[in-house]
Amino acid sequence: MPTRVEVHQLDAVVVGGGGAGLAAAVYLARRPGIRTGVISKLYPTRSHTGTAQGGVGAALGNCDPEGDSWEWHMFDTVKGSDYLADQDAVEIMCREAVEVVYELEHMGLPFSRTAEGRIAQRRFGGHTINFGERLSRRACYAADRTGQMILQTLYQQCIKHHVEFYDEYQVIDLLVENKRCQGVVAIEIASGALHVFHAKAVLFATGGWGRMFKITSNAVSLTGDAAALVWRRGLPLEDMEFFQIHPTGIYKLGILITEGVRGEGGVLRNREGERFMEVYAPRMKDLASRDVVSRAIYLEIRAGRGIEGKAYVNLDATHLGRGLIGEKLPDVADFCRTYIGIDPAFDPMPVQPTAHYAMGGLPTDSDGRLLADAAGAIVEGAYAAGECACVSVHGANRLGTNSLLDLVVFGRRAGLHMAAFAAGSNHDSLPDDPTGPAIEALQRIRGGKGERAAAIRDEMQATMTEHVSVFREDAGLSEAIAKIGELRQRFRDVKIDDKGERYNLDLLEAFELGCLLDCAYSTATAARNRTESRGAHYREDFQQRNDREWLKHTFQTLRDGDKVEFNYRPVTVTRFEPKERVY
Amino acid sequence: MRVRFDVKRYDPEKDEAPYFQTYEVELEESDRVLDGLNQIRWRRDGTLAFRRSCEHGICGSDAMRINGRNRLACRTLVRDVGKRVRVEPLLGLPVVRDLVVDQRRFFQDYRSVLPFLVNDEPAPPRERLQTPGDRQRFDDTTRCILCAACTTSCPSAWGDESFIGPAAIVQAHRFIFDTRDHATAERLARLNGRSGVWACRTVYNCTVACPREIQVTRAIAEVKRAALLGGR
Numbered sequence: 001m002p003t004r005v006e007v008h009q010l011d012a013v014v015v016g017g018g019g020a021g022l023a024a025a026v027y028l029a030r031r032p033g034i035r036t037g038v039i040s041k042l043y044p045t046r047s048h049t050g051t052a053q054g055g056v057g058a059a060l061g062n063c064d065p066e067g068d069s070w071e072w073h074m075f076d077t078v079k080g081s082d083y084l085a086d087q088d089a090v091e092i093m094c095r096e097a098v099e100v101v102y103e104l105e106h107m108g109l110p111f112s113r114t115a116e117g118r119i120a121q122r123r124f125g126g127h128t129i130n131f132g133e134r135l136s137r138r139a140c141y142a143a144d145r146t147g148q149m150i151l152q153t154l155y156q157q158c159i160k161h162h163v164e165f166y167d168e169y170q171v172i173d174l175l176v177e178n179k180r181c182q183g184v185v186a187i188e189i190a191s192g193a194l195h196v197f198h199a200k201a202v203l204f205a206t207g208g209w210g211r212m213f214k215i216t217s218n219a220v221s222l223t224g225d226a227a228a229l230v231w232r233r234g235l236p237l238e239d240m241e242f243f244q245i246h247p248t249g250i251y252k253l254g255i256l257i258t259e260g261v262r263g264e265g266g267v268l269r270n271r272e273g274e275r276f277m278e279v280y281a282p283r284m285k286d287l288a289s290r291d292v293v294s295r296a297i298y299l300e301i302r303a304g305r306g307i308e309g310k311a312y313v314n315l316d317a318t319h320l321g322r323g324l325i326g327e328k329l330p331d332v333a334d335f336c337r338t339y340i341g342i343d344p345a346f347d348p349m350p351v352q353p354t355a356h357y358a359m360g361g362l363p364t365d366s367d368g369r370l371l372a373d374a375a376g377a378i379v380e381g382a383y384a385a386g387e388c389a390c391v392s393v394h395g396a397n398r399l400g401t402n403s404l405l406d407l408v409v410f411g412r413r414a415g416l417h418m419a420a421f422a423a424g425s426n427h428d429s430l431p432d433d434p435t436g437p438a439i440e441a442l443q444r445i446r447g448g449k450g451e452r453a454a455a456i457r458d459e460m461q462a463t464m465t466e467h468v469s470v471f472r473e474d475a476g477l478s479e480a481i482a483k484i485g486e487l488r489q490r491f492r493d494v495k496i497d498d499k500g501e502r503y504n505l506d507l508l509e510a511f512e513l514g515c516l517l518d519c520a521y522s523t524a525t526a527a528r529n530r531t532e533s534r535g536a537h538y539r540e541d542f543q544q545r546n547d548r549e550w551l552k553h554t555f556q557t558l559r560d561g562d563k564v565e566f567n568y569r570p571v572t573v574t575r576f577e578p579k580e581r582v583y
Numbered sequence: 584m585r586v587r588f589d590v591k592r593y594d595p596e597k598d599e600a601p602y603f604q605t606y607e608v609e610l611e612e613s614d615r616v617l618d619g620l621n622q623i624r625w626r627r628d629g630t631l632a633f634r635r636s637c638e639h640g641i642c643g644s645d646a647m648r649i650n651g652r653n654r655l656a657c658r659t660l661v662r663d664v665g666k667r668v669r670v671e672p673l674l675g676l677p678v679v680r681d682l683v684v685d686q687r688r689f690f691q692d693y694r695s696v697l698p699f700l701v702n703d704e705p706a707p708p709r710e711r712l713q714t715p716g717d718r719q720r721f722d723d724t725t726r727c728i729l730c731a732a733c734t735t736s737c738p739s740a741w742g743d744e745s746f747i748g749p750a751a752i753v754q755a756h757r758f759i760f761d762t763r764d765h766a767t768a769e770r771l772a773r774l775n776g777r778s779g780v781w782a783c784r785t786v787y788n789c790t791v792a793c794p795r796e797i798q799v800t801r802a803i804a805e806v807k808r809a810a811l812l813g814g815r
Contacts, residue, residue: 042636042642042644043644043686043690043729045642045643045728045729046636046637046642046643046644047642048636048637048642050637050641050642050728051637051639051641051642060709102706102708102709102710105710105711106702106706106710106711107699107700108699108700108702108758108761108763108764110718110721110722110725110757110761111710111718112715112718113713113714113715113718114715115715116712117712117713117714117715118709118710118712119710142725143722145641145725145726148641148728149725152725156698156699156700157699159694159698159699160699167690190679190685219636219637219638219642220635220636220637220638221636253639255638255639331641334640335639335640338640338658338660339613339639339660340613452625452626452629453625454625454626496629497628497629497630498629498630500594500596500597500630501596502594502595502596502632502679502680503632503679503680503681503683504632505624505632505633506624506629506630509624509625
């Protein structure tokens with residue numbers, strides 16, 4: 001290992017260059033005198049926000065004659081969450097949605113337009129008018145590359161406001177003592193050198209951990225680094241049992257086909273050609289919320305009604321016409337042509353559910369401040385936003401378009417809070433030997449003599465997809481926990497080929513596997529612990545939602561390496577009392 | 584089927600010169616070239632360095648030369664390239680290691696065109712209006728993912744490091760032809776010169792290389808026209 005360690009002192013550090021991180025950075029940098037750095041293991045424009053397709057939800061009311069209201073949006077989000085979301089946070093998100101979308105437009109985001117020149121909006125699952133009366137057009141979109149346009153627009157604003165970028169730096173450890181964060185330790189990928197970022201405020205915005213599954217829409221880089229690092233430091237993770245399996249990934253590949261296809265009128269069909277969602281969700285049909293649609297697809301496949309008896313169904317957009325597909329869904333059409341050789345204007349798309357989004361994560365308050373325990377104590381100077389965070393606005397199931405919204409609204413709020421905090425505080429002193437644990441973690445991987453990371457990763461992904469996916473039950477979850485436990489042991493001796501310093505992805509991929517294993521362990525243990533069904537968490541042995549015992553957030557803390565301690569935090573209910581959820 | 588990968592290797596720390604290393608990989612016709620590279624690193628030789636992330640042509644990480652053409656490894660299927668695949672790093676940028684090139688200069692050029700909306704008028708309480716036609720005017724260039732495939736395929740860029748390159752011009756086009764933007768003159772000041780659009784010799788390599796099928800040469804021509812006319 002190199003002995004040279006560079007120390008940077010900044011006011012604020014943002015870990016992760018996706019939408020949440022860049023939104024925070026823009027608002028940090030707008031405040032004079034706050035020196036802000038963004039650390040990202042990718043060039044920021046390559047972050048996974050860029051793959052979000054369909055839209056960002058906001059009650060602008062540009063496309064429905066009766067207009068729209070943030071309160072309807074709030075109701076839909078709370079219902080979509082199966083009543084597990086904290087309603088004070090959801091209210092903030094849906095109220096601020098309108099303002100942040102206009103602000104993105106003012107920053108230059110090239111939204112698609114209506115004939116009147118306003119931001120165009122389309123239908124999306126679970127979004128309705130007047131508390132569930134009928135589907136609303138709420139998803140503000142830029143063709144089917146809305147996420148790419150949000151990511152680029154925020155990156156452009158960061159350049160305008162002179163944010164400092166540390167591109168291709170990967171965070172290996174966070175520095176936290178006595179519930180106060182001092183900074184992070186990162187490796188400069190190009191050189192292998194270690195850097196200490198000493199900061200007053202640190203934001204984690206590292207995205208999700210979908211790579212713990214075999215079939216996923218997630219990029220290779222989505223390995224739950226922040227979740228694992230926080231958990232290893234004895235801090236809690238919240239609601240990790242809730243992982244969204246999106247209904248429509250390309251068969252076998254998992255590449256996302258946006259819900260916008262169904263928003264524009266596409267329908268799901270089984271091998272008989274039946275529009276089966278009419279049975280499972282008579283009113284919302286194909287635009288019921290994602291957990292409902294994914295379960296329906298699996299039930300069809302189980303009943304032998306997958307296409308040719310295989311594990312997929314068809315997403316039929318052939319009636320929409322070439323013109324509409326070319327104008328509003330060009331990238332989806334391109335994926336289909338490139339990867340499966342079909343044209344969605346003429347052929348149905350073969351789809352299967354694909355692991356997509358972590359509802360749980362690093363617990364925060366509505367200003368992004370990291371919680372130290374279920375009672376709500378704060379880790380001073382530490383923040384989280386975007387998919388890695390759990391505010392919680394998505395509860396047990398996230399609605400489409402609410403992830404892009406979440407990352408802009410709470411990225412902005414975190415950035416503003418961090419700026420004020422940094423302006424009014426001093427740097428806490430660095431711990432003795434700040435790089436010690438990071439060096440130890442990397443040295444262990446460099447010295448390993450066991451098996452390659454890929455072998456362990458394959459088994460983890462197969463286990464998670466088999467036992468911790470759409471349908472879960474006690475025996476399978478117990479088997480998964482035992483297996484992941486065994487894999488975590490085997491990981492302690494993981495072996496790499498590459499002993500060099502420069503651009504050593506062998507080393508970093510092994511490090512990332514360690515993070516994924518922690519996320520998988522957390523997810524599986526939380527899933528076994530919650531003996532009810534709610535949103536994306538469906539237990540075949542406990543098929544009903546149980547508000548009396550389980551209307552609460554899970555807080556999990558890791559003790560002694562593999563013991564998981566559970567605590568709970570009440571759900572904040574303000575406007576909408578929990579009731580039965582029907583689509 | 585068995586596919587032979589000839590991969591250009593170079594670690595400036597220990598190799599005197601680049602060399603090709605051959606790997607045989609078992610792949611399906613519908614697999615991506617990236618799947619082959621992943622198999623090599625994950626199961627055969629962990630020392631092979633290359634960038635990748637989203638694996639479906641949106642993040643722009645894995646642009647490289649595949650059988651002599653700049654392509655994204657995740658958008659290139661085995662059936663498109665056959666049983667022998669030659670993989671090399673992008674040309675014209677320094678090699679960090681193997682297939683990884685140093686892209687700092689590429690992003691500096693991008694930054695030099697003021698790649699952000701400039702409009703100092705007070706913003707209205709709602710959105711700024713823009714007709715679908717005006718929005719369509721710059722639609723093609725909003726699709727750029729900054730993968731660098733175009734700029735590193737351009738002979739003018741290979742021959743002249745001061746040339747800003749096609750990607751930066753595409754980004755400038757995206758703002759110059761946006762009715763909401765007010766900085767056309769500043770951008771054209773950067774672009775109307777020998778290191779700007781006039782270094783372009785209309786070779787069309789950039790258009791062929793673009794994995795997003797952006798009409799890059801056309802966009803450059805439109806910026807040239809704007810430079811001559813002094814505005815869009």
